[in-house]
Every structure is written in C-alpha cells, then in structure tokens.
Amino acid sequence: PVTPLLKITPVTSLAGTEDQAAFSPDGNQIAFVWNGEKEDNSDIYVKQIGAERPLRLTSNPGPDTDPSWSPDGRYIAFLRQSAEDGGVFLVPSLGGAERKLADAFPYRPVVIGNTLSYSPDGKLLAAPDKSSQQQPFSIFSISIEGGEKTKLTAPPTGFLGDFFPAFSPDQKTLAFVRSVSIAAADIYLLPLAGGESRRLTFDNTSIRGLSWTSDGKEIVFASRRGGSTYNLWKISITDATCERLTTNERDVYSPTISRQGNRLSYTQSMMDGNIWRFALHSAKSQENSPLKLISSTQEDNGPQYSPDGKKIVFASRRSGSFEIWVSDSDGSNARQITNSGGPLTGTPRWSPDGRQIVFDSWLEGNAAIYVIAADGSKPRRLTYDADEDVTPSWSRDGRWIYFGCTRSGSMQIWKVPVEGGPTVQVTKQGGFEGFESADGKYFYYAKGRAMPGIWRVPVAGGEETLVLDQHRGGLWRYWAVTSKGIYFATAEIPSHPIVEYYSFEDNKISLVARLDKPLFKTDPGLAVSPDGQLLLVVQMDESGSDIVMAENFR
Known part of the structure; x- marks a missing residue:
C-alpha cells in the first residue's frame, strides 16, 4: 500500500x-x-x-x-x-x-x-x-x-x-x-x-x-x-x-x-546524467564542439562503441528501471534490449565480434554476469556463485569474460569462459574493473572506489604493476584503454573535471578536454570510438539535491 x-x-x-x-x-x-x-x-x-x-x-x-x-x-x-x-x-x-x-x-x-x-x-x-x-x-x-x-x-x-x-x-x-x-x-x-x-x-x-x-x-x-x-x-x-x-x-x-x-x-x-560526444582529433570543426548525444530526463550511463563503430550500447533508467539499450552511433534509434523490470542492471560491454553484449545485473538477488545477443535475444546467466560478480569485460579473442568478484574474501578480478565453466583468478592484490590491451598481452584494471591508480598484469600471468597513479579514486570508472594509451578523467574541483590522456609511447600525460559539469562517482562514464576519433563522456547535466519535509507525518 x-x-x-x-x-x-x-x-x-x-x-x-x-x-x-x-x-x-x-x-x-x-x-x-x-x-x-x-x-x-x-x-x-x-x-x-x-x-x-x-x-x-x-x-x-x-x-x-x-x-x-x-x-x-x-x-x-x-x-x-x-x-x-x-x-x-x-x-x-x-x-x-x-x-x-x-x-x-x-x-x-x-x-x-x-x-x-x-x-x-x-x-x-x-x-x-x-x-x-x-x-x-x-x-x-x-x-x-x-x-x-x-x-x-x-x-x-x-x-x-x-x-x-x-x-x-x-x-x-x-x-x-x-x-x-x-x-x-x-x-x-x-x-x-x-x-x-x-x-x-x-x-x-x-x-x-x-x-x-x-x-x-x-x-x-x-x-x-x-x-x-x-x-x-x-x-x-x-x-x-x-x-x-x-x-x-x-x-x-x-x-x-x-x-x-x-x-x-x-x-x-535532481540528478540527470547524459552521454556527451567530444571530437579528439577531428579536422571537421562542427564535430569539435561537444554534442549531447544520448539523453533523457533520467540517468544514462556506461556507453561503449561497438567494434565497428556503428552502434553504442549504454545503460539507462528512462523506462523506469535500469536497462541495457543500443542506439546508432549518432544516438538515434535507441532501443531497449533487456527487461529486468527493477533490479539494478548495467556495465554493458560489446563482444569483439559485435554479436553479443555482456552486463551485470541483480536480476536474481545477488549480482551476476549475463550475456545477451546484440538484438536482445538469447539472454543467459554466466556466473552462479553466491558472491557479487560485477563489471564484466571481454578478452580480445572473445573467449573469456573478466569480472570483479569477492569470492576470495576481497574484491579481485577473475575470468570465466564465455560458454561457462571454472573461473580463474587474475589479480591477487585487489581489482575491480578492467580491460585487456588491444594486443591481448596485458590486462589493465582499477582496484576500486577510493583506491587511486590504474594497474596491469600480463594475461599469461605475472607481476601486478602500477601504470598510472594520476587516476584518482573519486572517478574510478571514468577511463578507457586504447592501443596507444589510456584516457581518464580527474576532478580536483568536482564541478570542473578534466579528461587526460596517458601515452604508452612516451609515458606522458596530456590534456584532452575541460568539462563544465560534474561526473558520476559510481557509474562507468568514458569510452573511445574504435578509430580513436571520438570520446564519449557521461556528464551530470542536472545535479544537486534539496531537503524537503512532511509536516504531518504519523
């Protein structure tokens, strides 16, 4: 009632x-x-x-x-x-x-x-x-x-x-x-x-x-x-x-x-998050100005370009509950591909062949990893343990799904075969969310909330090493790995964050964009197009909150 x-x-x-x-x-x-x-x-x-x-x-x-x-x-x-x-x-x-x-x-x-x-x-x-x-x-x-x-x-x-x-x-x-x-x-x-x-x-x-x-x-x-x-x-x-x-x-x-x-x-x-597009190296002047690409009156987050660059997958609350959506790369023709109907669902990621999407959801009580065809058919649950399995991403060969999990007693990165089977532990000193390098040799990852830095470990196994300590714990889910470097967001002043780029070639950091809206602290919010030309950032276009009161509460 x-x-x-x-x-x-x-x-x-x-x-x-x-x-x-x-x-x-x-x-x-x-x-x-x-x-x-x-x-x-x-x-x-x-x-x-x-x-x-x-x-x-x-x-x-x-x-x-x-x-x-x-x-x-x-x-x-x-x-x-x-x-x-x-x-x-x-x-x-x-x-x-x-x-x-x-x-x-x-x-x-x-x-x-x-x-x-x-x-x-x-x-x-x-x-x-x-x-x-x-x-x-x-x-x-x-x-x-x-x-x-x-x-x-x-x-x-x-x-x-x-x-x-x-x-x-x-x-x-x-x-x-x-x-x-x-x-x-x-x-x-x-x-x-x-x-x-x-x-x-x-x-x-x-x-x-x-x-x-x-x-x-x-x-x-x-x-x-x-x-x-x-x-x-x-x-x-x-x-x-x-x-x-x-x-x-x-x-x-x-x-x-x-x-x-x-x-x-x-x-x-009064929070409303939308997905904005920024041009990274474009000679076309009209693409240089930021464009509000995907928006609604509710929160939209977690964007990722498809491998061919023609589609964008994202999570949105526009239907009343968080669901996975797919749109064209210009933000048009958005359609809902999941129907969780309430339980938190998010972190969508494309398979390397563009045919499937992996995501996490609390659909059946605890968080688990799910895979669905890009057209919304054939959804299936991939992990079944009693722990929280979150933040999935694909191996470059499409055979494994990486994810964060507490099954060892602390949050670490694990991986599971895409068809299901025994899981393999990837990190030992903490890990929450990450991505394989373009050549499939390394796995780059963040350790979690309030823990600064991006780390890497060889996919074949080996030492866990710090790559980038400028990535702060506050915006721990705003980063993306490309073949040449890492894009990441920082916010010394919360209302004026910046996006920076770390180059693998010379280990230098350069400024990419200054933003005039705050970013989310809990949701994935940064992606780069496969050709390296476009950047997607989730911004809080409307933020803040007020305190209200009911006088006659009983």
Whole structure:
C-alpha cells in the first residue's frame, strides 16, 4: 500500500547539493551537509526551519559530512573525511571550536544517508569504522566522554560492511544496514543488551539511510526495492510489514524523523546524467564542439562503441528501471534490449565480434554476469556463485569474460569462459574493473572506489604493476584503454573535471578536454570510438539535491 504523504514543504533550496538532514531535539532546526555556493566542498550547516540563511559550522578543506545532534541540543557530531586530519568531531550547534572525538578510517565508499547516530542518553555515538583497507566496515560505539571505541557488529569477510547505525528511542536496539556491496544491502536489528543481530529485510538491494519512528515500532528507510528509483518505505520491526511512503520518479533518500515524531525530512535528488560526444582529433570543426548525444530526463550511463563503430550500447533508467539499450552511433534509434523490470542492471560491454553484449545485473538477488545477443535475444546467466560478480569485460579473442568478484574474501578480478565453466583468478592484490590491451598481452584494471591508480598484469600471468597513479579514486570508472594509451578523467574541483590522456609511447600525460559539469562517482562514464576519433563522456547535466519535509507525518 501507498500512504500519501501530505504537505511536502521545501526546507533547503540552495544551489548545489544539500543532504543528510538531522533534526535538533526540539524539531525546529536541522543540521545538514551542503557543498557550498561554489559547489567545491562539503561542510556542516545549521538552519532554522522556515528561516532563509543557514549558519555555517565547519570550513575544513576536507569533506565534513554525517551530522548528528546531541540529545541536549548543544553539540553536533560529524565525520571529517580526510587522510591527514580526518575522524569523528564535535562542534557546538551555535558555532565554535571543534573537538576531535576519535580517528576514523579516511576512505569511505560512496554511501548516501546519515552514518552517525547519537544515543538517546547522550553518552555514545554509533559510527561505521575499520582499521585497514581489506576489512569490511563494522559499527562501533564511541564514548562521548573519552572517545573509546567498542566494536558492535562483525560483518562477513568480503562484504562492504555495516552502515547507517541508528539507536532506537529506548536505546535497547541498534538498527543498521549490512551491505554486501553498494547495490545489495538489508536492515538488521542488534539488541544492545547482548545477543545476535536479526535480519529485518530480505530485499538484497541498495539502501540510502534509515530513521526510527518516535514510538520505536517502525523504521523509515530509503531503498530501491520495487524499482531502480530510491523511495521511502516504512517497516514494522515486529512483523516486517512494509508500506511505501513516496512514489517519486527521482531518487529520495536520507530520511530523518523528529523526536516528536510529526516531522519527516528527506533529500530529493535532481540528478540527470547524459552521454556527451567530444571530437579528439577531428579536422571537421562542427564535430569539435561537444554534442549531447544520448539523453533523457533520467540517468544514462556506461556507453561503449561497438567494434565497428556503428552502434553504442549504454545503460539507462528512462523506462523506469535500469536497462541495457543500443542506439546508432549518432544516438538515434535507441532501443531497449533487456527487461529486468527493477533490479539494478548495467556495465554493458560489446563482444569483439559485435554479436553479443555482456552486463551485470541483480536480476536474481545477488549480482551476476549475463550475456545477451546484440538484438536482445538469447539472454543467459554466466556466473552462479553466491558472491557479487560485477563489471564484466571481454578478452580480445572473445573467449573469456573478466569480472570483479569477492569470492576470495576481497574484491579481485577473475575470468570465466564465455560458454561457462571454472573461473580463474587474475589479480591477487585487489581489482575491480578492467580491460585487456588491444594486443591481448596485458590486462589493465582499477582496484576500486577510493583506491587511486590504474594497474596491469600480463594475461599469461605475472607481476601486478602500477601504470598510472594520476587516476584518482573519486572517478574510478571514468577511463578507457586504447592501443596507444589510456584516457581518464580527474576532478580536483568536482564541478570542473578534466579528461587526460596517458601515452604508452612516451609515458606522458596530456590534456584532452575541460568539462563544465560534474561526473558520476559510481557509474562507468568514458569510452573511445574504435578509430580513436571520438570520446564519449557521461556528464551530470542536472545535479544537486534539496531537503524537503512532511509536516504531518504519523
């Protein structure tokens, strides 16, 4: 059932991105994250509901996120994501000197939603943390008085980890989200007096934040259950009955409920990604100016030219769920070739002969690799293990499919024969997504989110070596290998990324294009035509988010 949410009012409508609202104890103010008028850095702000200008509380060059209000209203806890001086901090809610509470692992996956929670008695703060890159994130409680940490949860090895902790109003239960990967997660409940955590949802889909109702009987959460769009749902903690609260066409997430229980606030996305074409070496002046090639009011991503250069495969949410589409090289005659109807589907890649397309999908619960004919016929599942198999690509001879997988306990590159059969491990020191070189001798790959660099390993086996350390972890899926080099995107200023080219011949890096729109942090977004003349880049033509509120939430 859908319960209509009455009277939605805007809380913030600033330029850029506002997210992660947290109510003050009296429910009349919110703390939130905003990336500022220049859209260049995330900081913590406080705003009276109904007033216009927010008060800025932090101004560190590192991103400050995840505000959580102390129950007495005097302090706001937040997370600073910085390798140098990062950690969990407290700042007075009226402004003033910060106090560092504890260290925190500096590199975070792109999880969206509030990940800090003050306990109702004001003595503890729950936060996700870990001590090494290889470990999954666990939930820790941090003493407000002394900063001591106590580990509360222990997710299985190979999982992304546990996020979005939230103390129940009576402080007897901790709700949290256990993520196998960014796209596969469920809600768990941990009794704080002792005992095992209990799984509440069995959706195995992406979640972006949760909040308890004031009576402690239900949880409101943002999820992709039932489609590719994040909407808000309300679930009973006793019998797990679930009802849908929003029916938005664009994502809503980061729900938070006031202590009084009558106000529900959440973030409303305005994101629209389209595929643009840039000329690389063209003498034709009309092709030199960037062209919006493939666009819709929803997200389009993951483009790749067919081997003959006549077609483009891409993923799009234009039909209501992420599906694989194929168009002509000029963007015309786009047609849908998959029908997943909700589960996340993406990363399409052409076979070397142009007859088949490989992609990843959460069609049957966990992520697996699928192959389909280029005309949409004969879809088949290629991998069947219980782990997350993602980001496929073809060997140059068309006999193998490479993919990223956690089956060894950490994310590594594996390969499987295209007809199915035993899998072979390719990397040992980490690997997420990659491509064979044009001559089929090397496999080039990125290690994953927040892990800079492009690496290579001989296809025949051998040493894993760093090729390019300028490729930053933030835009980890914006790169492409050609016979002569690597195109990749970087963004020292998020709103003004650049595309660069690394030449195999002289190991030099040159500027290819300056972009005036931000890029996505989770989706593949760069491709080069087979003749090396054209570049495809996925840009966020509309970006940002606002915070809205339902006044009469029950």
